[in-house]
Amino acid sequence: MIDLNIEKTLGFISKEKVFAYEAQAKAAQEALENGTGKGNDFLGWLHLPSSISKEHLAELKATAQTLRENCEVVVVAGIGGSYLGARAVIEALSDSFTWLRDKKTAPVILYAGHNIGEDYLYELTRYLADKKFGVINISKSGTTTETALAFRLLKKQCEDQRGKDVAKQVIVAITDAKKGAARVTADNEGYKSFIIPDNVGGRFSVLTPVGLLPIAVAGFDIDKLVAGAAAMEKACGKDVPFVQNPAAIYAATRNELYKNGKKIEILVNFNPKLHYVSEWWKQLYGESEGKEHKGIFPAAVDFSTDLHSMGQWIQEGERTICETVISVEKTNHKLEVPTDEQNLDGLNFLAGKRVDEVNKMAELGTQLAHVDGGVPNIRIVIPALNEESIGGLLYFFEKACGISGYILGVNPFDQPGVEAYKKNMFALLNKPGYEEESKAIRARL
Numbered sequence: 234m235i236d237l238n239i240e241k242t243l244g245f246i247s248k249e250k251v252f253a254y255e256a257q258a259k260a261a262q263e264a265l266e267n268g269t270g271k272g273n274d275f276l277g278w279l280h281l282p283s284s285i286s287k288e289h290l291a292e293l294k295a296t297a298q299t300l301r302e303n304c305e306v307v308v309v310a311g312i313g314g315s316y317l318g319a320r321a322v323i324e325a326l327s328d329s330f331t332w333l334r335d336k337k338t339a340p341v342i343l344y345a346g347h348n349i350g351e352d353y354l355y356e357l358t359r360y361l362a363d364k365k366f367g368v369i370n371i372s373k374s375g376t377t378t379e380t381a382l383a384f385r386l387l388k389k390q391c392e393d394q395r396g397k398d399v400a401k402q403v404i405v406a407i408t409d410a411k412k413g414a415a416r417v418t419a420d421n422e423g424y425k426s427f428i429i430p431d432n433v434g435g436r437f438s439v440l441t442p443v444g445l446l447p448i449a450v451a452g453f454d455i456d457k458l459v460a461g462a463a464a465m466e467k468a469c470g471k472d473v474p475f476v477q478n479p480a481a482i483y484a485a486t487r488n489e490l491y492k493n494g495k496k497i498e499i500l501v502n503f504n505p506k507l508h509y510v511s512e513w514w515k516q517l518y519g520e521s522e523g524k525e526h527k528g529i530f531p532a533a534v535d536f537s538t539d540l541h542s543m544g545q546w547i548q549e550g551e552r553t554i555c556e557t558v559i560s561v562e563k564t565n566h567k568l569e570v571p572t573d574e575q576n577l578d579g580l581n582f583l584a585g586k587r588v589d590e591v592n593k594m595a596e597l598g599t600q601l602a603h604v605d606g607g608v609p610n611i612r613i614v615i616p617a618l619n620e621e622s623i624g625g626l627l628y629f630f631e632k633a634c635g636i637s638g639y640i641l642g643v644n645p646f647d648q649p650g651v652e653a654y655k656k657n658m659f660a661l662l663n664k665p666g667y668e669e670e671s672k673a674i675r676a677r678l
């Protein structure tokens with residue numbers, strides 16, 4: 234379970250004001266439960282953790298096993314919500330150097346379809362040239378250009394390298410039940426496929442096959458991940474009183490901070506493995522709340538790395554920011570600072586201490602400094618980097634996002650703004666059907 238602490242925001246906003254959101258948070262929770270709010274076609278994530286069946290998990294694990302047995306490398310092709318959840322969990326739980334080890338216990342997971350870098354894709358195809366690789370092609374719409382382009386390359390390479398029959402075994406599609414090019418290809422080629430439910434938007438889909446299959450291929454326990462999320466679903470349930478509901482309190486606090494001029498929320502970690510949890514969080518909150526010219530800008534830093542780059546700005550720059558720190562209570566391994574007789578580096582005052590003790594003092598020192606500098610600080614403690622904790626943390630953020638978006642007054646479940654660049658790109662590339670737009674955009678150049 235997580236521990237949420239808002240004490241260090243209270244010099245900037247008052248507890249009374251935060252607690253005054255109780256009625257709004259309750260109304261938001263009810264709108265989510267009853268499906269009466271904006272975007273109510275996309276509430277499938279709300280009770281997803283508690284509704285995932287053992288059979289579904291077993292099917293995912295069986296497919297993961299096929300990929301694990303037949304692949305040295307598995308490429309996850311997807312963008313946005315179709316890759317960030319999987320990557321967030323895999324990187325949070327993986328040994329940082331596992332990809333460099335000769336002996337591997339699971340296929341190396343690589344990512345594609347989240348950029349259009351020609352060199353990136355060239356180098357990926359080169360790396361895969363002598364590898365037994367498979368592909369998980371993930372796209373809810375089934376038509377996202379970045380992903381489709383990468384998949385076209387990977388599909389051809391996989392078939393050329395491994396033959397059509399093996400390719401059929403090691404290519405898996407995760408997409409809509411009926412529509413989209415990814416569905417057509419999967420059905421035509423006879424790929425194993427999983428469905429992304431209609432009522433679960435991409436950024437809320439980590440606990441569907443979108444996240445669960447790659448996570449299982451990487452060797453992590455999806456039963457425990459889902460169990461952690463289900464426990465959090467309960468802890469943030471509609472009947473939990475406001476003061477005890479971490480999702481409601483977080484949603485209320487960030488809305489009150491926003492009202493008081495804190496336009497940017499920086500998600501902070503003191504553990505490099507959480508980098509992609511922040512990337513996932515940025516999409517979740519950015520796409521959900523950034524509309525109608527409103528919404529906190531979600532940013533992220535990795536400390537202490539970024540204390541030596543962004544630390545100055547955070548300490549003394551424009552006072553429009555607040556921080557939310559994810560702190561991991563216990564490390565998974567133990568490492569002590571050794572004693573050195575000569576003590577040339579002057580570090581003997583740390584000798585015998587755990588490295589994590591030093592990290593925790595960096596964290597505490599940073600919190601106090603930033604609060605002194607005018608940055609309100611929310612702290613979220615998770616017990617450890619394991620499946621249960623991460624599952625719980627992700628669901629907590631999803632639930633809080635739904636409540637927070639409704640308090641803000643926007644539809645947290647659509648993303649109309651994302652289409653603007655796509656329309657221009659298609660017009661510039663002369664995509665059939667965009668003839669008028671092509672003419673209009675060329676006239677502007």
Ligand SMILES: O=P(O)(O)OC[C@H]1O[C@H](O)[C@H](O)[C@@H](O)[C@@H]1O
Binds near residue numbers: 371380
């Ligand atoms: O899964 P897909 O349909 O390929 O979509 C992938 C991503 O791109 C879209 O443009 C949306 O902005 C995201 O919300 C989505 O997660």
